[in-house]
Amino acid sequence: xxxxxxxxxxxxxxxxxxxxxxxxxxxxxxxxxxxxxxxxxxxxxxxxxxxxxxxxxxxxxxxxxxxxxxxxxxxxxxxxxxxxxxxxxxxxxxxxxxxxxxxxxxxxxxxxxxxxxxxxxxxxxxxxxxxxxxxxxxxxxxxxxxxxxxxxxxxxxxxxxxxxxxxxxxxxxxxxxxxxxxxxxxxxxxxxxxxxxxxxxxxxxxxxxxxxxxxxxxxxxxxxxxxxxxxxxxxxxxxxxxxxxxxxxxxxxxxxxxxxxxxxxxxxxxxxxxxxxxxxxxxxxxxxxxxxxxxxxxxxxxxxxxxxxxxxxxxxxxxxxxxxxxxxxxxxxxxxxxxxxxxxxxxxxxxxxxxxxxxxxxxxxxxxxxxxxxxxxxxxxxxxxxxxxxxxxxxxxxxxxxxxxxxxxxxxxxxxxxxxxxxxxxxxxxxxxxxxxxxxxxxxxxxxxxxxxxxxxxxxxxxxxxxxxxxxxxxxxxxxxxxxxxxxxxxxxxxxxxxxxxxxxxxxxxxxxxx
Amino acid sequence: xxxxxxxxxxxxxxxxxxxxxxxxxxxxxxxxxxxxxxxxxxxxxxxxxxxxxxxxxxxxxxxxxxxxxxxxxxxxxxxxxxxxxxxxxxxxxxxxxxxxxxxxxxxxxxxxxxxxxxxxxxxxxxxxxxxxxxxxxxxxxxxxxxxxxxxxxxxxxxxxxxxxxxxxxxxxxxxxxxxxxxxxxxxxxxxxxxxxxxxxxxxxxxxxxxxxxxxxxxxxxxxxxxxxxx
Numbered sequence: 001x002x003x004x005x006x007x008x009x010x011x012x013x014x015x016x017x018x019x020x021x022x023x024x025x026x027x028x029x030x031x032x033x034x035x036x037x038x039x040x041x042x043x044x045x046x047x048x049x050x051x052x053x054x055x056x057x058x059x060x061x062x063x064x065x066x067x068x069x070x071x072x073x074x075x076x077x078x079x080x081x082x083x084x085x086x087x088x089x090x091x092x093x094x095x096x097x098x099x100x101x102x103x104x105x106x107x108x109x110x111x112x113x114x115x116x117x118x119x120x121x122x123x124x125x126x127x128x129x130x131x132x133x134x135x136x137x138x139x140x141x142x143x144x145x146x147x148x149x150x151x152x153x154x155x156x157x158x159x160x161x162x163x164x165x166x167x168x169x170x171x172x173x174x175x176x177x178x179x180x181x182x183x184x185x186x187x188x189x190x191x192x193x194x195x196x197x198x199x200x201x202x203x204x205x206x207x208x209x210x211x212x213x214x215x216x217x218x219x220x221x222x223x224x225x226x227x228x229x230x231x232x233x234x235x236x237x238x239x240x241x242x243x244x245x246x247x248x249x250x251x252x253x254x255x256x257x258x259x260x261x262x263x264x265x266x267x268x269x270x271x272x273x274x275x276x277x278x279x280x281x282x283x284x285x286x287x288x289x290x291x292x293x294x295x296x297x298x299x300x301x302x303x304x305x306x307x308x309x310x311x312x313x314x315x316x317x318x319x320x321x322x323x324x325x326x327x328x329x330x331x332x333x334x335x336x337x338x339x340x341x342x343x344x345x346x347x348x349x350x351x352x353x354x355x356x357x358x359x360x361x362x363x364x365x366x367x368x369x370x371x372x373x374x375x376x377x378x379x380x381x382x383x384x385x386x387x388x389x390x391x392x393x394x395x396x397x398x399x400x401x402x403x404x405x406x407x408x409x410x411x412x413x414x415x416x417x418x419x420x421x422x423x424x425x426x427x428x429x430x431x432x433x434x435x436x437x438x439x440x441x442x443x444x445x446x447x448x449x450x451x452x453x454x455x456x457x458x459x460x461x462x463x464x465x466x467x468x469x470x471x472x473x474x475x476x477x478x479x480x481x482x483x484x485x486x487x488x489x490x491x492x493x494x495x496x497x498x499x500x501x502x503x504x505x506x507x508x509x510x511x512x513x514x515x
Numbered sequence: 516x517x518x519x520x521x522x523x524x525x526x527x528x529x530x531x532x533x534x535x536x537x538x539x540x541x542x543x544x545x546x547x548x549x550x551x552x553x554x555x556x557x558x559x560x561x562x563x564x565x566x567x568x569x570x571x572x573x574x575x576x577x578x579x580x581x582x583x584x585x586x587x588x589x590x591x592x593x594x595x596x597x598x599x600x601x602x603x604x605x606x607x608x609x610x611x612x613x614x615x616x617x618x619x620x621x622x623x624x625x626x627x628x629x630x631x632x633x634x635x636x637x638x639x640x641x642x643x644x645x646x647x648x649x650x651x652x653x654x655x656x657x658x659x660x661x662x663x664x665x666x667x668x669x670x671x672x673x674x675x676x677x678x679x680x681x682x683x684x685x686x687x688x689x690x691x692x693x694x695x696x697x698x699x700x701x702x703x704x705x706x707x708x709x710x711x712x713x714x715x716x717x718x719x720x721x722x723x724x725x726x727x728x729x730x731x732x733x734x735x736x737x738x739x740x741x742x743x744x745x
Contacts, residue, residue: 414595417563422661423584428614436600 014346017339018354024394025361028369029244035372036237045214046235049222050242052211056132056218057200057250060139061193067140068147068192069185071292074285075148076155077273086289087152089296090145095448095502096300096495097455098142098205099472103479103491104299105129105138105210107306114302134210135218139203143196145296150195150258154188155181167274176275191258198250202243202362205457209476219243220364227462233372240365251360300495307492310485318490321474322497325454328385328470329501332392332453333446339393340400340445344408345434355401358394366391367459384463388470392453399452400445407441408434443509447502454498471497517560517665517697519723522569524552524559531555533723534569535716539664542691542698543726544712546705548743551718553701554593557667560699561590573665584613589663591671596654597642603629603653604638610657628656632686648679655683659690666691668700680704684711705744709733719743 042050075087093101109115109129116126129137158180166176207218217225219239226236276282343355370387374380380387411434419433435442457472464473471494478487518536531552537543545553558564560571562583571578573587583590589610597606607625608617617625629638632652642650651672658666668687672680688711691698702708708715714726717740724739732740 415598417583417592418595418598420563420583421561421588421590422609422613423582424609424613425584432601432605432609432613432615433598 011342011346011348011351013342014344014351015348017342018346018351021339021394021397022354022357024390025357025366028366028373031369031372032237032240032244032365035233036241040234040238042238042242045217046219046222046239046242048214049217049219049239050246052132052216053201053218053220053246056135056139056203056207056216057197059132059136060143060200061196063136064140064143064147064196065151065189065192067144067292068151070284070288071144072148072151072155073181074288075152077276078282078285078289086293087149089293090148090152092300092499093142093145093296095451095455095498096142097457097472097491097498098138099209099457099475100303100455100491100495100498101141101299102138102206102209103306103475103488104301104303105134105141107302107488108298109134109137114298130210131213131216132211135203135206135216138206138210139196139200141295141299142206143199144292146199147192147196148292150192151185151188154184158184163273163275171275173275173278173281191254194250194254194257198247198254198360201247201250202364204364204461205472208457208461209479219246220362223364223368224462227368227371236368237372240362240368243362243365247362247365248360255356255359303488303491303495306485306488307495308489310487310489311492312489313483313485314489314493315478315483315486317469318471318474318486318493321469321471322493324385324469325471325494326497326501328389328392329450329454332389332396333450333505335389335393336396336400336449337404337442337446339397340404341408341442343401344405345430347409347412352401352405355405356398359398361394363391363395363456363458364462366394367462370459371462380463381465381468384460384465384468385470387463388456388458388460389453391459392449392456395456395458396449396452399448403441403445403448404438407438411437440509443505443507446509447505450501450505451498454501455494516574517699518570518572518575519560520570520572522556522559522566522571524555524564525567526555526564529555530721531718531723532721535723535725537697537699537714537726539574539697540691540695541726542688542700542711542713544700544702544708544715544729545718545723546702546708546715546743547718549703551720552723553718554669556718556723557590557669557699557701560665561588561667562586586665587663588665588667589658589661590667591654591658591669593670593673596671597650599642601641602638603634603640603642603645603656606642606653607638607657607660610659610661624660625656628659629653631659632656647675648683651675651683652686655686655690659694662694664694664696666696666698668698670701670703673703680707681710687711705733717743 075083106129107113111126111128119126162180166179171179202220203218204220204224207216207221208224211217211221219242223236223239223243226232226239340355343351367387371380374383415433419429424433455472457476460470460473461476469477471490475487475490475494478490516536516539519533522533524531529552533556545556547553555564559566562578562581578586604625605615607628608615608621611617611621611624626638629635632655634649634652634656637645637649642653645653654671672683675683684707687698709729712729715729715732716726717724719739736744
């Protein structure tokens, strides 16, 4: 087939969108660098934050990946009822609000939690969930499933014929590991480690709730503290510069090492494995699957269990916060989808690169820069929800783009020539060709964006004053006021709203879709 | 009249030249081994691929650089000639207006075209609920409403059985005769060329040779054609 040498679409909306996104990422950065100029050299506390950030990110990445290997192996070589549901469960933490997960983890692992109850019965002292191990625990909770999905993808990319050949040659589990599995892991694991390391560098909400104190403060959290408690804009700017250097480096490394990894479709396929029929191996796989499943479902169950009675105890102020969150989430979804769609339609490499760039950005640095830009002209708290919406848009954009862009490219390669020959351009092409054919990925991307935005606890903490809050921030304040029952109720409400929005958009994309 | 003026098509190692014309209303079959560039030549005429040098002219007007939708060309591809998410009627309607804003007279034309290809009353059906032959007929109905003077066929019927393919070619011949359209079709089967084409073009060894009358070409084949026919 002849390549498309003639220019058909100009794609200016996508290029304009890319310029806007680039500007939105770079302008706050410039403000931060400019403000950091005269603010002096980072102090001991700042370096401690850098050290803690690197250590917790490295530990989180290593533990997540190490635990994910046996779980992914079990999923790769076992077929069982609900395997599809188990794989879907591995996708759930991605759209789970951090504050909700933290509530659940505290309920399971915290001072009065289930694990400590068990330990108490056998006479072991209570373990605390706060500090380094709490932060790492929460990060493993969020990133173990991601690691499982990425590694499982690696496993499923090993052609089924190779396992057949290995069985034909009489290879046992050890030989299969050496011949097929270990080479795959050597190829996949660096990317997995880099992605999780980069994600954990920008951790804010986890550190805010489970960390804190001079010994367990991430840079992201230190920026927040410099703002809220010391109102030391210079120090916040210096910290932001440190964070930008770390995050950009790690983000670029992750993008480079993990290139070609998708969000994982088609993981519900099973491969015949003659080498793994041994009873002991079956038991080991089952044990890993049960443990990982319990680790993921336990906190969610705890949120529901503790939240139900709490729903009645929620203060009135939860409802305006919930309304604000839904409004921000819907607004962010609309803008994100419009940006991602126009950028995908432009079909240019640099446009897509700009769309992925926020993966290497820090929300709190972005927020700090926006604060510096807004502060001279207006009261920043007045713009709290708008800024939250905008930051949510850019942070969700890479994920939306990675879902939508391949779908658009597929439509163009399947039907582009026919549409060209019929002269379908601009809106006509969008309405009658592209939109009807990408409904499912579009709905999925919208669901992801809405849930991410709904659960976000980031820049809003930087900007909001006591009169304003999103639902996640309201939960954080309830926890801070030791109103745990009310917080548990609000967390359940947030969980329902986040998953509900996701399910609504996702189902909307599938509803009566012809493709 | 379609004129290929000193066309020189280059794509990596591949090269194809053509320098000839076809009179309005003629039906021409392009034959030759696979990979010789028959489809690529149609792509250049349809505007999907730019030649390195030379021009494509229709009735003396230079088409070089015009986008595919603006050329006097209707084209059917090997597959994917219908949008699966649109009804037969909508697929045909796209040939009248790419934005599907059809006026009542337009709708009458769509219905008449479907009637003409033997699919009266099937306008609301989607391609998935039509047979392969019926899908080809929908595509031909769209060609009919497009009313473009030049029709390019890149083996759109190759997935059909021999009898159905012959039926479709006869329908194409009828439609071309009714509209006075010029036809250029890629063919792998010499009997197809015999059935429908006035003249044939042999595409081989980097050259699309000037058209030769079909009967004469097969009665008295050149060295190259003999080698291709075997």
